[in-house]
Amino acid sequence: MSARPPADFIERVGEECVWTVAGKSAMAGTYTGRDAILDFFRRTQELTDGTYAVELNWELDDGDRQVTYYRARGSRPDGRTLDIDQALVSRLDAEGRWAEVRALPYDQEVFDAFWS
C-alpha cells in the first residue's frame, strides 16, 4: 500500500487535529486544526515540485492510539533528496481520525537538511 500526501492523508486529519513536526527545519513546528495541517501538506508538495510521497510500511492502532511507519521520499529543485523511514505517533478521535500527531523521522539530521 502506498500513499502520496496529501491525497491519502487528507481524509484522516480531524478538524481539531494538532500535528507536530520535530526538528529545526522550516517545516518544524506545531500545526493546529485541519486547515493548517492541509496547508502544511500542500507545502510539502510545493517545496518538492510534487515529488514528496510516502509508502506505508505498516500501521497499528487500538482505536485510541496509532503508530504509522512509512518511507518518505522526495527531491527538492536544488537536488536535495530524501529517502528515510518516518513514523507518526497519533491519538485518534471518536471517528478514528487523527486528533494529535507527532511526526518522527528516523534520521532527524537528514530530515532537517532536506526541509531547511
Place this chain on the structure above:
Amino acid sequence: MIEERLAEEHRNAALMRRLFDAFGRRDGAALAGMFSHDVVWRVGGDTPMSGEYRGWRDVVVFLRGTTRETDGTYRSSLVWALGGDGRAAAVYRARGTRHGRELDIDQLLLCDIQGDRIVTATAIPFDADAFTRFWS
C-alpha cells in the same frame, strides 16, 4: 478495566511489555530469548550509540552499554504498546544521567517479529536534539 485491556492485548504488544520488564530487571538472558539470532537493532542519529547492531549478542552488548555509559542510571519504562501480526510498536520513557547531562524523553520502538522473537527493532527519539546532546 485494566484486566479487560490486558486480556485483549495482542501477543506482540505483550512481547513489548515483557521486553521492557526485562530491561527494567537488566535481565540479559530474558532479553536474548526475545531476539532472533540475527536480530538487527537500529538507532538513528549521529551519536556514539547510533548505528545498526546485528545479532543478539551485539544487541545485548549495546543495551548493556546504555547502562555502562550512564553509571547504571539509564532506565526505559514502557508507556504503551501496540501489537499486530508480525509487528509491534512501543512508546517508552528513557531516563538517565551521563557526564552531568540528563535525559528524560519519550522514544518510539518499532519492531518486526517472527514467532515470538524480534527480528528488527528501530528506535526513534521524540526529541532528537536531546537524545544527541545526551549520548554524544
